[in-house]
Amino acid sequence: MLNIKNHTLLICGQSIQLPHLVKPATVKVWRVPTDYRADGIFVSVTSVGEPEEVPACDLRQCELIGKADLDPHPDAVLAEAKVRKKEQIEADRDAACVQPVTALGRTWQADKRSQELLASAITIAQAGGPLPAVWRDRDNQDMPVTSIADLLAIAGAIAAQTQAAYAASWARKAAVDAAVTVDDVDAA
Structure with a gap:
């Protein structure tokens, strides 16, 4: 032996x-x-x-x-657990960023395509182009757009949701970095 x-x-x-x-x-x-x-x-x-x-x-x-x-080796197992947990945290964060948001008393889709369309409409309006006549909510109901502020309110809700998702992920990753056991990692 x-x-x-x-x-x-x-x-x-x-x-x-x-x-x-x-x-x-x-x-x-x-x-x-x-x-x-x-x-x-x-x-x-x-x-x-x-x-x-x-x-x-x-x-x-x-x-x-x-x-x-x-x-x-316990150190290798812990390091691997930290890598896997951070990947999970990033996936959770990314999913949270695209959840529907509430603004102007309605619920709006916040997926990537919806964000692109919203950003494009805001850019055009800020450049002096026309506002869209309506913006469709998650329930496929049209809301009349009366000013760029309507679009900015929706964009602001998405931005706030994204910032909150990132802040939560940073806190969770800090807990992972501080973890000294695999159970601590799993709890983060």
């Missing part, structure tokens, strides 16, 4: 730091010719589901000294 402590392999008077992996792995140690490796030792670490690395020399001249299971 191999001597592994704190993800460090102790073999033949050497200390070999093993990789910090997210998945369980198998460590194998081979005695190999010194013209292949000066210290005569070849160590392979193979994660579950990955191809096994073996010495790239004549295997008839090699001897398998031992093998052992290597548990996932």
Whole structure:
């Protein structure tokens, strides 16, 4: 059996730091010719589901000294959990940005296409072009547009919703960054 402590392999008077992996792995140690490796030792670490690395020399001249299971490294597991959680937070944020909004006593769609149309209508009106006669709400009811302020009110509601979504995501990401356990990450 191999001597592994704190993800460090102790073999033949050497200390070999093993990789910090997210998945369980198998460590194998081979005695190999010194013209292949000066210290005569070849160590392979193979994660579950990955191809096994073996010495790239004549295997008839090699001897398998031992093998052992290597548990996932807690720091790697925590780091991976943080990456996954931040991806989830960004997806949640992006979904929140396009939820319908309320302005002028109506509910408006805030998806990307609706935002593009609204921005275009505002730009044209601000440049002196005509206002649209109506703007259609989420329920497909037309609202007469009496001034650019009507369009700006809808755009303002979307902007406020977007800012709130980003602020919430920043707070959640800060909690993820501060997390010291996977449970803390999951709770963020």
